[in-house]
Amino acid sequence: MLKLKNISKKFDDRVIFDGFDLTINAGEVVAIAGPSGGGKTTLLRMLAGLETIDSGQVIFDDETINLDELITRNLLGFVFQDFQLFPHMTVLENLTLSPVKTMGISKPDAVAKAEALLENLEVIEQKNAYPYSLSGGQKQRVALARAMMIDPKIIGYDEPTSALDPALRDQVGKLILENKALGITQIVVTHDMTFAEKIADTIIKVNPKENKEN
Ligand SMILES: Nc1ncnc2c1ncn2[C@@H]1O[C@H](COP(=O)(O)OP(=O)(O)OP(=O)(O)O)[C@@H](O)[C@H]1O
Numbered sequence: 781m782l783k784l785k786n787i788s789k790k791f792d793d794r795v796i797f798d799g800f801d802l803t804i805n806a807g808e809v810v811a812i813a814g815p816s817g818g819g820k821t822t823l824l825r826m827l828a829g830l831e832t833i834d835s836g837q838v839i840f841d842d843e844t845i846n847l848d849e850l851i852t853r854n855l856l857g858f859v860f861q862d863f864q865l866f867p868h869m870t871v872l873e874n875l876t877l878s879p880v881k882t883m884g885i886s887k888p889d890a891v892a893k894a895e896a897l898l899e900n901l902e903v904i905e906q907k908n909a910y911p912y913s914l915s916g917g918q919k920q921r922v923a924l925a926r927a928m929m930i931d932p933k934i935i936g937y938d939e940p941t942s943a944l945d946p947a948l949r950d951q952v953g954k955l956i957l958e959n960k961a962l963g964i965t966q967i968v969v970t971h972d973m974t975f976a977e978k979i980a981d982t983i984i985k986v987n988p989k990e991n992k993e994n
Pocket residue numbers: 791796814815816817818819820821822823
């Protein structure tokens with residue numbers, strides 16, 4: 781279970797979160813909705829350690845995580861809105877780069893793990909392809925595989941359907957529900973309420989004026 785307690789975050793003088801609380805049960809799919817600029821992406825970035833948290837507590841399975849350690853704790857694997865695949869690297873290189881460089885995983889182990897994930901996500905045939913040659917849906921799957929390389933406790937998706945046509949949107953929904961069946965906790969930032977209602981156990985709204993759980 782993930783508990784955020786009394787989280788506060790400012791950018792300069794601008795308050796994004798002021799005493800924000802959130803509880804997510806293990807295996808749950810939570811959709812985060814709310815107006816543009818409300819802090820949805822910032823929330824994911826903070827949990828992934830890509831953005832600092834000014835104050836508050838992050839508790840995972842009863843352990844209070846030191847806020848400075850979020851970047852190395854692999855709590856949340858991030859599937860970026862625009863995928864952020866390195867254009868000059870193959871799919872396999874995109875997946876193995878960070879685990880080998882920053883996590884000390886051996887290259888053969890990283891490759892084996894990447895291939896297993898690509899196989900599961902049905903993009904193994906693209907392992908030596910460069911991102912430009914992939915379809916939107918394939919990029920999405922590769923981005924998901926890359927997020928899963930670090931064995932995160934939670935997978936966070938930033939607007940996973942925004943670049944996709946309706947058929948691919950359904951495919952992403954299916955992937956999220958497949959991960960749910962595996963017991964993976966997932967947080968999905970989305971503007972798309974129809975999609976949120978389809979995939980989420982809980983929908984949470986973040987609002988810049990009242991960023992308290994509601
Ligand atoms: N690194 C940063 N420095 C300064 N301000 C930032 C930074 N990142 C985000 N912000 C500001 O914080 C606010 C929340 O941004 P965030 O991207 O989290 O919103 P969002 O809810 O995801 O919006 P959208 O739905 O438009 O993607 C915005 O006003 C944004 O301009």
